[in-house]
Amino acid sequence: MSDVTVKVRAANRVQVTTWINLHQTARVIQAKIEERLRATTDLSWPEFELLMRLQVRSAHPLQMSEIAAQLVGSPSGTTRIADRLEKDGLIVRETPRENRRIVRVQLTDRGRAVLAEADETFRVILQETFGDHLAEGEVSELRQSLRKLLEKNGAWQEARCDPGLATPEAS
Numbered sequence: 001m002s003d004v005t006v007k008v009r010a011a012n013r014v015q016v017t018t019w020i021n022l023h024q025t026a027r028v029i030q031a032k033i034e035e036r037l038r039a040t041t042d043l044s045w046p047e048f049e050l051l052m053r054l055q056v057r058s059a060h061p062l063q064m065s066e067i068a069a070q071l072v073g074s075p076s077g078t079t080r081i082a083d084r085l086e087k088d089g090l091i092v093r094e095t096p097r098e099n100r101r102i103v104r105v106q107l108t109d110r111g112r113a114v115l116a117e118a119d120e121t122f123r124v125i126l127q128e129t130f131g132d133h134l135a136e137g138e139v140s141e142l143r144q145s146l147r148k149l150l151e152k153n154g155a156w157q158e159a160r161c162d163p164g165l166a167t168p169e170a171s
Contacts, residue, residue, distance in 0.1 A: 029129045036125045041118040046071060046081050048122065051090065051115045054107045056163050061104040064093070070160045090114055 011019070034045045043051070053070055054062060062070075068078040082105060085091045090111035094104045107115065134142070150156040 029126070032129050033122060033125050036121050037118055040121045041114055043114070043118050044081075046073070046077075047085055048115075048118050050078070050081055050085065051107065051111060052119070053163055054091065054105060055112070055115055058107065061094075061106045064103040064105060066159070067105060069157075070163070072160065085111070 030045060037043045037045065037048055041048075049071060050067060053067065064078060064082065065075065067082070068075045071078060071081075073081075082091060082093060086093060088110075089108055091105055092108055094106070096102055096104065131139070147156060147161070150161060155161075
């Protein structure tokens with residue numbers, strides 16, 4: 001019998017503080033975005049993101065299950081978000097007669113108008129809190145690093161991580 005002890009690799013101090021800083025940065029910027037979204041359009045971040053994803057896929061209505069997967073949320077949480085958006089007339093949900101288990105979601109005209117205002121607010125505050133402080137090369141480098149982390153952890157999905165939200169001038 002051998003008394004060989006295998007030391008498990010663990011994150012070093014720089015990795016830990018970098019992770020903490022990444023998390024803090026995301027929370028600070030998201031809080032500022034959400035504060036401005038609420039003030040201008042009365043949308044929360046999850047509501048705004050749901051509307052954005054519907055806009056991107058406007059040619060093909062998303063199913064509630066697809067939305068939950070893209071938002072990385074629970075189906076019940078996604079349903080609560082959709083309930084509020086539907087009550088406010090921003091989306092409609094339809095169940096096809098041929099398959100009553102499917103619920104498709106689409107933006108209404110009112111939803112598109114509110115989203116246009118919210119998207120402008122989002123892009124302005126994102127520029128103020130993020131874009132104004134990083135050069136284009138730094139943003140590209142950061143995106144590559146984040147994609148690598150998502151891929152290596154089996155979490156990169158095109159529909160969720162690269163939904164085609166770029167504007168023509170940003171492409």
